[in-house]
Amino acid sequence: MNSFGSRLRYSTFGESHGVAIGCLLDGVPAGLKIDEAFIQSELDRRKPGKSEFETARKEDDKVEILSGTFEGYSTGTPIAMLIYNTNQKSKDYSNIKDIFRPGHADFTYFHKYGIRDYRGGGRSSARETAARVAAGAIAKLMLNELSIEVKSGISEVAGIKADIFDYESAKESIIYALDASKESAQKAAILKAKNSHDSVGGVSRIIIKNAPIGLGQPLYYKLDGVLADAMMGLNAVKAVEIGDGILSASIEGSQNNDEIRADGFKTNHSGGVLGGISNGEDIILNVYFKPTPSIFKEQETVTTTNKEVNFSLKGRHDPCVAIRGSIVCEAMAALVIADMLLLNMGSTMSGIKKYY
Amino acid sequence: MNSFGSRLRYSTFGESHGVAIGCLLDGVPAGLKIDEAFIQSELDRRKPGKSEFETARKEDDKVEILSGTFEGYSTGTPIAMLIYNTNQKSKDYSNIKDIFRPGHADFTYFHKYGIRDYRGGGRSSARETAARVAAGAIAKLMLNELSIEVKSGISEVAGIKADIFDYESAKESIIYALDASKESAQKAAILKAKNSHDSVGGVSRIIIKNAPIGLGQPLYYKLDGVLADAMMGLNAVKAVEIGDGILSASIEGSQNNDEIRADGFKTNHSGGVLGGISNGEDIILNVYFKPTPSIFKEQETVTTTNKEVNFSLKGRHDPCVAIRGSIVCEAMAALVIADMLLLNMGSTMSGIKKYY
């Protein structure tokens, strides 16, 4: 339930204002060099408090590996990683103790479980995604040895869309903007919302380069299906699109089909997936994030005893969750691809005979 | 791999031009009245050849229950259902034996497995979805006893969008159109494409009414994540959207949050899901289908030995897969909701004590 993946399986635990968050990554092949500095650098990309476009909560997000490695290499046993919470301000949340914040999971957790850790959203806080990034970093180390790359960037903020998708420039941008020419407008939109005590939505675009043909199982553990689950399962995500996605639904087959030549596909409308299986082209996803539900404007809601109240949220929040979310999308994509790579081994008798 | 679901788990088998297709549904609670006429009526809604808007392949799709029932009721043991293939015209496919049809899974299956049942797409054919509909019908019988309803309709064809979503009128429409005022334009678009040897994309909209609060597990078997996987895993689906979805990404938090009053949510931008858990509102999904890749226009492709060829497809195909796909979306939604209902039992000690 708090786990994901089949052959490479990770589980996370922890609450926003508990002792620590962490993850358990099971199925990592033995003999992988575990570059701890790289894992930390991935966490640093996601960590909060780096700029005015993010929440002011500062967390070091120092990751500690507890198991599964020996003399710098993975041993095939589960890798547990821990990140202590250091900058909790639980008292920020005393005012929401008995209140369901609109757009948050407060209402559903309370009704499902009859009890809820209200401090910072507890388990439902996006803070949990730090653990995903740690797990994803190890998946990336594994993919890296096979020359597979996972990249991401922000393609849209508050309706302002990128025309070009430059993943290298996105790395340098504080808001991970894919289109440098749109970056200042996108930043302005974020600050405008923030200054009016509001928030904005955005879109993250993910690309996976150099994945081999054959990833994905038919018909119920499809590459695109599992990626959709991985992304839709992220806080605030409300839509997921593969390749031309939404556009595909409004055009004709002759426009949408990718014709094939001896040296490969002529186009990549499909986003690298045919029949749920990778076709060797770039795998491309768009992930749509709603605006941060935590806003400071006054809102109507009810208490846990169903009394109507008006309230204004306090605390520290990202004005646009898509931005840091983009790094989490990368991690999820890396985890899915690594899982599919492992599952794909054993698809043919000839492959098995080569192995044994 | 060919299974879906956790506590209610179904598996399908069969190829388009093999002996039969079928499914195995495991975890159905005992004591459910198995209304075979209803199951057949659901299959009839999906079955091909009912109109000019669908493939001309006629299949009776008569379903046979092999196990798991006794004197008309489920016994708690797995329910196997079989649908014999009767109208295969395998020779239609002899011309694609060595050719990868653009937009199809031919290329990926061949490269993944080194062997491929080319007749009608084999396992990757949408024919497999008849088995999903059979399983979904049993899920619906179960949901029905709890007054939960799953409905669907076509909201968009070839860019022509519904303004109103009338699920009752959709039932009467031969193309399951949600907006009767757009139906004739949508039909015309389909026929225009068909007559020009082409195809069109479309969007199916699914609604789940009366689901209890609390469905969905945190954080990795979320209701929206699993629904996204279920839908994205369908042939030709390229995007999935929950609630306001794509729109959410371009607006502000104050516009997107659903405020709460004592008698419920004021709006339903969220599509009935908060933090991956149902909130008691209607659960709403949009599923974006690409145009049928099978078109009769000449296309460029390669053979299994990578020779470039131009070819025109023959055979019988739906000009717009979204239409019959809509019935499959319903089935998938019913299966997911039923699975989540079963999983939700045991969420609290008080619930467990009430049970035992």
Added chain:
Amino acid sequence: MNSFGSRLRYSTFGESHGVAIGCLLDGVPAGLKIDEAFIQSELDRRKPGKSEFETARKEDDKVEILSGTFEGYSTGTPIAMLIYNTNQKSKDYSNIKDIFRPGHADFTYFHKYGIRDYRGGGRSSARETAARVAAGAIAKLMLNELSIEVKSGISEVAGIKADIFDYESAKESIIYALDASKESAQKAAILKAKNSHDSVGGVSRIIIKNAPIGLGQPLYYKLDGVLADAMMGLNAVKAVEIGDGILSASIEGSQNNDEIRADGFKTNHSGGVLGGISNGEDIILNVYFKPTPSIFKEQETVTTTNKEVNFSLKGRHDPCVAIRGSIVCEAMAALVIADMLLLNMGSTMSGIKKYY
């Protein structure tokens, strides 16, 4: 729930007196030659009615493959197999309709599900094991290509124990006796019980030869743990032993340890498993079957409304379930080994790089 295995997963369905029984085998690698005659020959080894040592119910147990193969080879898609029930005599069971047979699952199914298919035990009948044997036969075909063998025989009947374990002579024995010198005494014990309207227990011994080192996952999908589940899950099995098993518990470490020389282990007390992982030696299991609970002697029991009755069972039953059970143990062992082989791929980065 009605499935077994991780990477090679099979599911069974069907009741003793229903339309058919069958199985779905998922994860078979593509390109495996599917020798249908071999599959049938395995079913013939298990099928009832071959001698006076077995139930008189005659079933052809003709297996039909519905999917997953193409031109004689597996395609990587799920293989469904069907065996129609032809010789049901449901009226034999009308007298147990309202009665719980001692030693059977009647009592537990009724109380768990509130409904029960009483005809021949319904789902809980050992008839279901025909489907396991069909699935196991395909696993054997796969293992055969890797020179791995799975064999079995009867080592004990009614306390009469084999001193030698000759798997080749067991194949020729009508009761699969491993020790030809004990066969007539074992047969006599069976007939004596049968003639006094009783039944006897027995022990099946299974050996797996030539399995590679490394099968089994640490620490919760161990080779020996999964084999124990596979065997204990068979009807009438009450104990499972690996290697010297029970004896090990009463001796000293210096007697029980298998010392190692350059050319291998000096002894095989461990039964081929160390730390849950195969060590390259023969894998050896003993499986203890209770006597058939179906006996014709008068017994005390209650009805479904808890009325006390004395009754004598009718119908057709094996006097010693261990005998045909031995063939099922073989099938289960083959399925477990094949599953573990597939899972083992991807254990090391060097193996992965060799593959991709």
Added chain:
Amino acid sequence: MNSFGSRLRYSTFGESHGVAIGCLLDGVPAGLKIDEAFIQSELDRRKPGKSEFETARKEDDKVEILSGTFEGYSTGTPIAMLIYNTNQKSKDYSNIKDIFRPGHADFTYFHKYGIRDYRGGGRSSARETAARVAAGAIAKLMLNELSIEVKSGISEVAGIKADIFDYESAKESIIYALDASKESAQKAAILKAKNSHDSVGGVSRIIIKNAPIGLGQPLYYKLDGVLADAMMGLNAVKAVEIGDGILSASIEGSQNNDEIRADGFKTNHSGGVLGGISNGEDIILNVYFKPTPSIFKEQETVTTTNKEVNFSLKGRHDPCVAIRGSIVCEAMAALVIADMLLLNMGSTMSGIKKYY
């Protein structure tokens, strides 16, 4: 792979001489009072160094809960628990760095993974079972609220068998002896082996009282099958027996069947399980442990480069692993029963309607 359970799922991590060991317990129902003192007291029962009958390695085994609780109650989110390793003496193991200890997993881990944490056996050390006991303690807290009890004791050491099974006196015994009249002989056997640099095997007996009828899924997640996996998966376990088990295989059906009267079963030869489902009687298991493979007598083995050597092990080891193993068996039994309880909810439509 490093996880166990279906609806209540736990995962463990950590190596004998790493930073820490721990576990993640997922699926605990919300609203369970988490009695930390009880969890610690269970760990104290298993912890080493309490007497001359155990290893001299002293570990405090202080458990720390990192997540999943709020104000003393479970919240429905995963509970992570951590136990730091404090008394590692890794240098004890420098002499086995390049040597495969007979009877240990050194050989198989090295060949499977190509790398091995040799310090104290790394992951394969029985130290990992402390994490199981922590998880099992929470399962016991849950079972306790339903009045279900899990108990254990030692029924046999070095061939010296208990005649009576007194679980209360076992609690008071330093070797958890079930039969006080055999305790001194059993202790003497342990010390005799220890003093001669050897070790002894033993048998743990587990009883589960007051489990409801209906636990266990047909036919592949059976209560007895899963218990067998749970127990056989423990280090040093070589056989598992349910009820009369091994004896059943040598007697007649009329002796072995449990007849039924209006007030229950007349006998309990079955050990509380019929058809894989609990029948309301005591569930009884015997678990056979081999002697500790770590002995100080000189043994023959090979190095990682396959050089033959004679060596005598150093370090600190239990002379009879069955004793502390018995506490682990209890924990595993509690986890299995709790998992089965949760899975059982939803078996019938009438139960579901009562719930929703």
